[in-house]
Amino acid sequence: MLISPILVDYFGNFIRVGLLMPALLRDKQATLASWRTEWKYALIVGGISPISYVLVLYAMQSAPLSHVAPAREVSMLFAALIGGHLLGEGARLPRICGALCIGAGVFALGNF
Structure with a gap:
């Protein structure tokens, strides 16, 4: 049975959030300061990275x-x-x- 690559990535995000949440909560001030200075780069990586991952998964289904x-x-x-x-x-x-x-x-x- 094949699972949609989009669903794999979508549900993988829940796991990543769960694993990263303790680090966020441990030092909220440093995290917020980092977000204020790096938000543009985070948006770029946050948009491109899932697209590339899903494209690779689709390619593995067809090639x-x-x-x-x-x-x-x-x-x-x-x-x-x-x-x-x-x-x-x-x-x-x-x-x-x-x-x-x-x-x-x-x-x-x-x-x-």
Whole structure:
């Protein structure tokens, strides 16, 4: 029996809220201060993250898992770019090598 990916994500949110609530209640002042300064980023991540998760779940329903799972790791390419270039983190050469390996793996799995 297949369950809708939207329902999986929806009910997963209840679990996440339950697990995060103790940390929120432990230090309300720090949480509120963080919300005041980071609310824009929270809205962006809160909107994009569930969409990407549901899209991956839908892709796993319609395509072979051996194609979907590695393609999902393409997000690591963006993390390498953002961390290395925009955030000024070091070790660019290993990041580029790792990103090339991920891209090669996704290409190989898609063509074989």
